[in-house]
Amino acid sequence: MPSIYLQTFGCQMNVADSNGLAHQAWSMGCTFTDAPESADILILNTCAIREKAEMRVYSRLGQLKALKRPESKLLVAGCLAEKDRAVMRRKAPQVDALLGPRDYQQFKALLAQWGVPTDLPPPQTPLHMPSSEDAPGEDAPLEYAHLRSLVSITRGCEKFCTYCIVPYTRGPLESIPPDDIEAQIRREIRCGAKEITLLGQNVNSYNFGGVDFAGLLRRLGRIDALERLTFLTSHPHDLTRDVVDALAEVPAIQPRLHLPVQSGSNDVLKAMARLYTIEEYLDKVAYFRERLPGWALTTDIICGFPTETEADFQATLSLVERGTFEYAFVFAFSPRSGTPAATMTPQVPQEERLRRLQAVSAAQNEQTRRFHERFIGETVSALVSGPSKKDPTRMAGKTGHNVTVVWPRTDAAAARSPVANLVIEQAQTWGLVGRVA
Numbered sequence: 001m002p003s004i005y006l007q008t009f010g011c012q013m014n015v016a017d018s019n020g021l022a023h024q025a026w027s028m029g030c031t032f033t034d035a036p037e038s039a040d041i042l043i044l045n046t047c048a049i050r051e052k053a054e055m056r057v058y059s060r061l062g063q064l065k066a067l068k069r070p071e072s073k074l075l076v077a078g079c080l081a082e083k084d085r086a087v088m089r090r091k092a093p094q095v096d097a098l099l100g101p102r103d104y105q106q107f108k109a110l111l112a113q114w115g116v117p118t119d120l121p122p123p124q125t126p127l128h129m130p131s132s133e134d135a136p137g138e139d140a141p142l143e144y145a146h147l148r149s150l151v152s153i154t155r156g157c158e159k160f161c162t163y164c165i166v167p168y169t170r171g172p173l174e175s176i177p178p179d180d181i182e183a184q185i186r187r188e189i190r191c192g193a194k195e196i197t198l199l200g201q202n203v204n205s206y207n208f209g210g211v212d213f214a215g216l217l218r219r220l221g222r223i224d225a226l227e228r229l230t231f232l233t234s235h236p237h238d239l240t241r242d243v244v245d246a247l248a249e250v251p252a253i254q255p256r257l258h259l260p261v262q263s264g265s266n267d268v269l270k271a272m273a274r275l276y277t278i279e280e281y282l283d284k285v286a287y288f289r290e291r292l293p294g295w296a297l298t299t300d301i302i303c304g305f306p307t308e309t310e311a312d313f314q315a316t317l318s319l320v321e322r323g324t325f326e327y328a329f330v331f332a333f334s335p336r337s338g339t340p341a342a343t344m345t346p347q348v349p350q351e352e353r354l355r356r357l358q359a360v361s362a363a364q365n366e367q368t369r370r371f372h373e374r375f376i377g378e379t380v381s382a383l384v385s386g387p388s389k390k391d392p393t394r395m396a397g398k399t400g401h402n403v404t405v406v407w408p409r410t411d412a413a414a415a416r417s418p419v420a421n422l423v424i425e426q427a428q429t430w431g432l433v434g435r436v437a
Ligand code: SF4
Pocket: 157, 158, 159, 160, 161, 164, 165, 166, 167, 201, 202, 235
């Protein structure tokens, strides 16, 4: 049977897409390998969100050119395949086929074209895909990976934020039928999943046959065996009070909300075409805090967006310093060619973008550490990720607030349990240190 080497770059949407491609290939009898030199089919599922991500893909394509056997096939899938459709063949002639994120229904036909038989009975062995993601250090070891599962609920996005390439690469929004989502979740639970993450570029815009995101959460909350449910990502414009009410009603939903603010300045939000003002954002946060005290609010922030003045930056910094967020992913603006922001003027010089990034990150780190300190002396439950990458004498996991926690690796039986109850003894900016309760 043909063997496949599959490497994934980028976001969790890509990880979920790779799982889907792997499932299709497995259903045709393909096996998987982590050795590109021995694979019959090599697949890179790519990301185009930042220039650095693109460079990593092209550099990997260069390495694979030397590694792959002449008769092997090389497929580039994902956002870069869509964005560079016209130039990829010239830049990387070793590529045999391209499939953008909207083309995955053609994947089986492509495999058939490459000689994979289509008439075999379903495989008798479970799907076993070696981890070959862009940042393997972030992955859970295989024996823990099945505890977390990603389930896409939408594809594409039509918000057209001025800095973002996604609407051009992934196309317009499409919601997946609730029956299909529920069936996939039930399948994942049968395979051992303890935490399901619903994925979409903007899950709040979910709508299928009148079922909106709040309705979907309530429906999924009725699945008995579903222990932990969470979702990514929310667009503040589309987050309704009804969604917040649903979060409060469904016990399986984990106590965290990721709500990307991007900037504290209305002028910058307008330039980004984010469709909300900071007052509207904070109004939604106030309702969220009132209904769900104790939950973690996390966010994304872009520093040095074109046109961002010192006063705009100070508005963002002050938002962070006021303790609005428990955690933030802070980025320096990186222009994507083909997006309006790439040619907006004036652009903020790179060193100034970095200065602002460092100031916002330092302010947020202070808030995050204070948030973590609240857990000292408490007993928390953590979903195990496996032995700690930095210190294998410790186990690592994530709490319901998505905070990393490590604890001494004691006896083997306890180490194999998917969930650990821990007394927290220390708080750091990166997370918590505990001991088994
Ligand atoms: S909501 Fe904006 S940032 Fe998010 S995927 Fe859509 S266009 Fe991109």
